[in-house]
Structures are given as C-alpha cells and as structure tokens.
Amino acid sequence: MEFNSRVPSGPIENRWENHRFEMKLVNPANKRKYDIIVVGSGLAGASAAATLGELGYNVKCFCFQDSARRAHSIAAQGGINAAKNYQNDGDSIYRLFYDTIKGGDFRSRESNVYRLAEISLNIIDQCVAQGVPFAREYGGLLANRSFGGAQVSRTFYARGQTGQQLLLGAYQALQRQVAAGRVEMFTRTEMLDLVIVDGHARGMVVRDLVTGEIHSVAAHALVLATGGYSNVFFLSTNAKGCNVTATWRAHKRGAAFANPCFTQIHPTCIPQAGEYQSKLTLMSESLRNDGRIWVPKKAGDSRRPKDIPEEDRDYYLERIYPSFGNLTPRDVASRRAKEAVDAGRGVGENRGGVCLDFRDAIQRLGQSVITERYGNLFDMYQQITGENPYEIPMRIYPAPHYTMGGLWVDYNLMSTIPGLHVIGEANFSDHGANRLGASALMQGLADGYFILPYTIADYLARTEETAVDTDHPAFKRTEQEVRERVQRLLNVNGTRSVDSFHRKLGELLWNQCGMARDASGLQDALAKIPEMREEFWNDLLVSGAGKEFNQELEKAGRVADFFEFAELMCRDALDREESCGGHFRVEHQTEEGEAKRDDENFAHVSAWEFTGVGHEPVLHKKPLEFEYVNLTQRSYK
Amino acid sequence: MQITLNVWRQAGPRALGRFERYTAKDVSPHMSFLEMLDVVNEELIEAGKDPIAFEHDCREGICGSCGMVINGVPHGPKPAITVCQLHMRSFNDGDEVWIEPWRAKAFPVIRDLVIDRSALDRIIEAGGYISVRSGSAPDANAIAVPKSIADTSMDAAACIGCGACVAACPNASAMLFTAAKVAHLSKLPQGQPERQQRVLNMVEQMESESFGYCTNHGACQTACPKEISIDFIAYLNRELLTATLLG
Numbered sequence A: 001m002e003f004n005s006r007v008p009s010g011p012i013e014n015r016w017e018n019h020r021f022e023m024k025l026v027n028p029a030n031k032r033k034y035d036i037i038v039v040g041s042g043l044a045g046a047s048a049a050a051t052l053g054e055l056g057y058n059v060k061c062f063c064f065q066d067s068a069r070r071a072h073s074i075a076a077q078g079g080i081n082a083a084k085n086y087q088n089d090g091d092s093i094y095r096l097f098y099d100t101i102k103g104g105d106f107r108s109r110e111s112n113v114y115r116l117a118e119i120s121l122n123i124i125d126q127c128v129a130q131g132v133p134f135a136r137e138y139g140g141l142l143a144n145r146s147f148g149g150a151q152v153s154r155t156f157y158a159r160g161q162t163g164q165q166l167l168l169g170a171y172q173a174l175q176r177q178v179a180a181g182r183v184e185m186f187t188r189t190e191m192l193d194l195v196i197v198d199g200h201a202r203g204m205v206v207r208d209l210v211t212g213e214i215h216s217v218a219a220h221a222l223v224l225a226t227g228g229y230s231n232v233f234f235l236s237t238n239a240k241g242c243n244v245t246a247t248w249r250a251h252k253r254g255a256a257f258a259n260p261c262f263t264q265i266h267p268t269c270i271p272q273a274g275e276y277q278s279k280l281t282l283m284s285e286s287l288r289n290d291g292r293i294w295v296p297k298k299a300g301d302s303r304r305p306k307d308i309p310e311e312d313r314d315y316y317l318e319r320i321y322p323s324f325g326n327l328t329p330r331d332v333a334s335r336r337a338k339e340a341v342d343a344g345r346g347v348g349e350n351r352g353g354v355c356l357d358f359r360d361a362i363q364r365l366g367q368s369v370i371t372e373r374y375g376n377l378f379d380m381y382q383q384i385t386g387e388n389p390y391e392i393p394m395r396i397y398p399a400p401h402y403t404m405g406g407l408w409v410d411y412n413l414m415s416t417i418p419g420l421h422v423i424g425e426a427n428f429s430d431h432g433a434n435r436l437g438a439s440a441l442m443q444g445l446a447d448g449y450f451i452l453p454y455t456i457a458d459y460l461a462r463t464e465e466t467a468v469d470t471d472h473p474a475f476k477r478t479e480q481e482v483r484e485r486v487q488r489l490l491n492v493n494g495t496r497s498v499d500s501f502h503r504k505l506g507e508l509l510w511n512q513c514g515m516a517r518d519a520s521g522l523q524d525a526l527a528k529i530p531e532m533r534e535e536f537w538n539d540l541l542v543s544g545a546g547k548e549f550n551q552e553l554e555k556a557g558r559v560a561d562f563f564e565f566a567e568l569m570c571r572d573a574l575d576r577e578e579s580c581g582g583h584f585r586v587e588h589q590t591e592e593g594e595a596k597r598d599d600e601n602f603a604h605v606s607a608w609e610f611t612g613v614g615h616e617p618v619l620h621k622k623p624l625e626f627e628y629v630n631l632t633q634r635s636y637k
Numbered sequence B: 001m002q003i004t005l006n007v008w009r010q011a012g013p014r015a016l017g018r019f020e021r022y023t024a025k026d027v028s029p030h031m032s033f034l035e036m037l038d039v040v041n042e043e044l045i046e047a048g049k050d051p052i053a054f055e056h057d058c059r060e061g062i063c064g065s066c067g068m069v070i071n072g073v074p075h076g077p078k079p080a081i082t083v084c085q086l087h088m089r090s091f092n093d094g095d096e097v098w099i100e101p102w103r104a105k106a107f108p109v110i111r112d113l114v115i116d117r118s119a120l121d122r123i124i125e126a127g128g129y130i131s132v133r134s135g136s137a138p139d140a141n142a143i144a145v146p147k148s149i150a151d152t153s154m155d156a157a158a159c160i161g162c163g164a165c166v167a168a169c170p171n172a173s174a175m176l177f178t179a180a181k182v183a184h185l186s187k188l189p190q191g192q193p194e195r196q197q198r199v200l201n202m203v204e205q206m207e208s209e210s211f212g213y214c215t216n217h218g219a220c221q222t223a224c225p226k227e228i229s230i231d232f233i234a235y236l237n238r239e240l241l242t243a244t245l246l247g
C-alpha cells in the first residue's frame, strides 16, 4: 500500500497558495470530457458537485434520501466557525488553526488544518452571497457567538438551523447545475461497491432503491462525501440512514482507513427512555453556558432531583474543574457523566442521566431571559420527555455524535486508491482525536467548494485519459458480487430483524468501545463481534424481494458492513495504548483521572489496510510532525 | 396503552391500496409515533410479513423526510411539529388511528406511506437559488442586511420541504412551498438581480407539475410544521404581478 501525503513544505501560511500554483489545471475546453461521480449530497458532496458542475465537468451526484436536501448535514444546529474576526476580539487564521490542532489533541496534520482555517473566510462570503440568512445585528452586519469553550466569538449561525440553511444554499447551487445540465442527480440510489480498473477508481455499483435494480456507473474519478459512522453504535444523534457502507466498501477495495477509533461522544443529549428507543436527540451545547450539572452525592438516592437539597448535590464539574466548570470540553464532560452514572449516582429512568439544572440561572436572570436564550430547546426537551425543564432539572447523558476517523487522504483529499477522493466527515483529515464544535460544517464546505475542485483537476491532468465503460469485465465482476451479496441477505431467512442485531452490536460497542475503553473489554469485543456477525448471517430475516422498494434490505446491507467495520474500530482502539481526545483508555490516565497522551509512541495516524474479513489488518503508522504548535498536555482545571 | 391502527398499504405506484388493521400493544407514552410504528414493524417482520414502509431519517423534525396523514391531519394532531416529533402521550389507551400517505396527484405513492416528492426539487431547479460561482463572492460584511429583513427571510427559509402544505390543501397546491422559497431569496439584497425571473420561472414550473391552484384556504399554514405564514403567498402574488407587468 502506497502512502504519499503530498504535504507541501515551506512557511505554513504559503503552503496552500504555492500548492495551488504547482497543481496542474484542466483546460476549460477539456473539462466536459471528464465524468466525475460524487457520492453524497450533504455539505461536502453538494458543494463539491455544484462547483465541479459549474467548472464544466460532467457530474453525477448520488444520495440515498429522496432529495439531495435531506442529507444528514441538515440536522446541525449550533453553527459554523470562521476566523473573520468581525468581533475584533483577537481572532485570526493562526488562532483558529492553533485551537483546532490543540482541540484535536495533537493528532491532526498541521498543513491541512492551517488550510482549513484559511479557507474558513471564503466560506462565509460564499454562503452569504448565496442568500444563507445568518443571524445579524441591528446594524445589519453578521452576528457571532462563542461556541464549545472557544475564547473568541467566531461562530456564525442561523437560528438553531445552521446546518439546514448551509445545506439549502449548497443544494440550491446544486439544483441550479442540474437545471443547467451540468449535474445529473440520482436520489434514492445507494452505492454498494467501488470498481477499480488498472489500479484506478473508475466507477461504482449502485442499487436503485425504488426498483431494486443493480447497475454500474463509470467515471474518470470519484468523490466520496458519505458522512460519518456514528450509527455503528445503533443509538446516536445521527440520522437513521447514516452508515459506513460507501467508505467500508472502498476500504475493502484498497483505501486505507485512518483512526477508526476516534469517535466523539456529545455530552448533552436526552437519555434513553426505553428499549424501543430509535435514536438520541442532541440538546445544544450552549445550554451549558447557564445550566449547572450535578448528581446526588449518595449512590441510589431515590428522591426526585427537585427534592434533593443543596448539601446533598455534587456539582462535579465545578468541583473538579474550578476554572472551566460546566464548560469543560466535550470529551471530559462526557466521561465524568459516565463516571457518575456508573457509580449509581444517576437520576431518572434506570438512573441513566445527570441533571442539567437551570434553577439558579432562572433565579439570577429571570425566566424570560432563559426563554429568550433557550426557549426552543426547552420546548423540544418537553416535547420529547414530557417534563418541564423550567421546573424540573433537565436530564442529560452523552451520546455518540461524530466520527473523526475515516478514509485516509493525502493533502489533495485523495485516498490510497488513485482517483478516489474523500471529503467531509467521511475522511479523517482535520480534527485529530477530537473535533471542536462548529468545525464540521466548516470542513465539509471547505473541502467541497474550495479544495477538491482544484485538487481533482490535478489528478485528472496528470493521469492519462482512457475511456472505460461499464461493459469492462471489472464492472461485470463487481456487479455480480453485489448481486450475490444482496441475494445472500435475502436468502438467510432466519428469525430475527435487522434492528435486533444492530441494537446488540451497538450495545456491545457502547459498553466496550465507547467513552472509556480498556484492553480486556476490547479483547472481549474482538472475540464477540465475529460470533455476532456469524449469527447475523445465520439468523437474519429480511422480508420482501430484491427487485422492489425494500427498506429492510437497505438496512441489512448497512448493518452487515457495520459488523465488519466494528472489528476494525475495536482493533484500532486496542492498538492505541494512550488516551487522546475522544479516545480514552482507562489504563492511560493521570492520577486525577485525565487523559494521558503518549507523544513518543503515538504521535501518528493509524492507517489500516484490509486483508480479508476476519483477518488481521495491516497497520501503517503515518507520523505527525509539529513544526508550529508545541505539544502540550491539555488542562482545564 | 393499546392503539388500533388502520394503515394504508399499497405495494407500488400502480397497485391498488387499502387500509389494513393492526394493534399496537404495550405502547409507552414516551415513545415517538415512529417508534410505535417500529415496534409494530418488528412484529410484522418476525411474523414473516412485509413491514409498513414509511419515510424518515433525522427523527428530529428538520430533514423533512417523514410525513403521513394521521386521522385526516398531516403530521398528526399536535400543531407545529413533524410526525417524527409526535409522541404517544398525545394519544389515549384504546384510540383508533387512521394513517395515510400524503394524497396529491403530484406526489405518486411509491409504497405504503412513501411518496415521490421530486416535483418540489424541480420547482427549486427552475429558479430557487441565487447564482453565485464558488469563489467569486465579496466579503460577507460588504452588504449590510437590516435585521428585520434577515429575520423575515429566515422565517421563510425555515421550510423543510416535507410537503405537508400540499397534503393539507384541498387543491393540492404547492403555493406555500414555492412562496417560502421566493420570499427567502427575493427579500434579501443578494436576491435582487434575479428577482423577477425567479418568481416567473418557479411559478411556471409549479403550474406544469400536477399541483392544483391556490384558492386561499389557509390549510397549508395550519399544517406546516415550521409555521410558515400564508403572508408569503400574498408576497408571491405581488411579486408575480410586478414581474408579469414588467416582463
């Protein structure tokens, strides 16, 4: 397996500029000779497809939803970062770069992150010009807020619907290219495999989700923008359809998977209410600005939270981290909540939550101020739980939310398979071991509008142009394999539904490869997953047929891939004998219980090579170099 | 709780549909409506039957995927939410519930409660955008937008494209959907250059799909999970008149 990170050298602030100059261009008249496939229509995919279409390429864009506008990016609430320094509070490209490297616990590439910070400025310009209705001040200029513990106000937002508005901007640009005939949009179409011809990615096999027809699509290059894999846990804040299928199938065809164990658990979600629970709902992190987090001091305290007097409450974040208090970063806040619940000090149903209490804030500021700040969130909470958070403390608990790991890419966002590019949450590139709030939207749009359209041209211009069509034997072979796999899922004809298997897998991972991990738990999971996978293939029951609209079949394919992927995730977690960012190994903590990084042995990206299902994958360690930011231990005390 | 369900089942676009009766047992008031259907589906699957097909993704009321008519009301009995946000505590033990897909000629049924809403995408395609090449935008603060205008634009932009407005309208008109997009873009300074062409093209596309005409019933506004106001329809009509006169 060949790795060439293509990271440019020279002063960091000139790297992208110089690299752009050095990259080859495709002659405008030649662009229409190139076919490009974009899989995904979230922020990353829609912005890339629209831009590539506008540049004159022939683009085919795919998504599994019924409209490009419904990609999971739509759900992002909080906002998007940019180093505009509109608030004159000392922000700069360098500061955003520094914060992102540090926030990622020193496990990302400096060059990539610097470029991201640089491009953040253009994103906001682009979105405003498209008509994204960002919040504004009375003078008519853009408003900002601070987010996720940042010391500057650099987050742009559109009510609680930032992801929706950014995605609509990208989707509208995409539809404009559809009308112009530059992009062909294939909704309700799922990529099920990648086709490689002479070592290059040249197409894919898809299933039409309405008719069930399986067919191939050929192109000169592909872009995967298929999002993250948090749903491997079954319960997560992601949309139900989010999956690992596209990236996993690419991995099986030769794309290295980087840092699969780097997953982010969000501290403020509504706890699970029952066994039937289908997903978890995120409550904006901003609630921690005014809410106080506590649990009863005594384990098993059965009083209602409201009736527990002050002296019997433990405001544990304020106690342990006096300077950051309730605003400690996501990973720390999540872990401490788990600790409290594991010790039997949780509240609510099954003692599965911790209190987020607004009593003091309401006393101090008055109810109307709280309503103004968080009214819609309070309503949403009441909608879901039936409890009034103005009177009873909210109950929250951490939930899987984002995946920093993904397919390995070089500086040009190309995977280890020539021609296969990966953008957005699907790649591993910018967030290291922990992503800062409001930075995923920024990365998706940076990749799609401003990076990939340049870098893919370089690949096309350097690669000899050969015609390939779907009659090529490689397509026929892959198509056949996909058909057989679909048939295999239908043929098991066992007794249990897809969801019942997915739930079990999720439970195992949550307990043993979730917020806190240790060697014995991971080894146990690695022994159990293959058994569970076998059970899945022996006892699965998918009703209906292959050549029809069949939602159970769609889910079955995705869960089958999760069962293979889960093993890699645990293996990576076991191999990484350190704690960093979202990856907490119980064996590696300081005396105070904080994550203990090991820069000597683990300042690298773990890129895994596939060798067969159930076979030990090969690990390639790609060292990370820090020329600009000093490696320090994070401290929030 | 126990709930009796009458669910519209239809194998495909041209197949004949009919209501089928199911019983949802042990329903917890904390369940969402879709989770209740999940449980019914689990039972159907384990009994070797086809589960009820329904669309959903985010289950948070923002993606616009979900949508069904419950007892004659799009998205069910509670105002200002989508069906994925509806919880079973809004029902009583022993209730009988009728569940149907959006009914509109422009939204053919694909299976059971799943319909084809691509007509809405085509309306956007016709002009629901501001033309701006990637990388060609001026500084974001170069144009000041009065807060009140930005807020109104955002009110309109909140549309999630679920199609409940069409389902609620006796004429199955897509006027509220179209008006919301026209208002979102045409109220903003950035949207001015294409203002007239936009409204003409979008309305023309809407009329060429199988949607009906708007006769100001207002049922769309009541059904809208994002509470988009029919004032935007009045706005659209004014825009259309101006564009027609000037054009």
Ligand SMILES: Cc1cc2nc3c(=O)[nH]c(=O)nc-3n(C[C@H](O)[C@H](O)[C@H](O)COP(=O)(O)OP(=O)(O)OC[C@H]3O[C@@H](n4cnc5c(N)ncnc54)[C@H](O)[C@@H]3O)c2cc1C
Residues within 6 Å of the ligand: A039, A040, A041, A042, A043, A044, A045, A062, A063, A064, A065, A071, A072, A073, A074, A075, A076, A077, A078, A079, A080, A162, A163, A189, A190, A191, A192, A225, A226, A227, A228, A237, A238, A239, A242, A243, A245, A246, A282, A401, A402, A423, A424, A425, A426, A437, A438, A439, A440, A441, A442, A444
């Ligand atoms: C509740 C929530 C709130 C969030 N809030 C914020 C926030 O405030 N700020 C922030 O920066 N980030 C936030 N995030 C994270 C952020 O929303 C995501 O990381 C980001 O939107 C991912 O964008 P994407 O384009 O990479 O992928 P997605 O938006 O997930 O899009 C994936 C696309 O790929 C398609 N696809 C997937 N698999 C296939 C396949 N096999 N075949 C065909 N198509 C396929 C899908 O149809 C979809 O179009 C939030 C996330 C969640 C869950």
Ligand code: FES
Residues within 6 Å of the ligand: B055, B056, B057, B058, B059, B060, B061, B062, B063, B064, B065, B066, B067, B082, B083, B084, B085
């Ligand atoms: S499932 Fe997304 S709005 Fe209901």
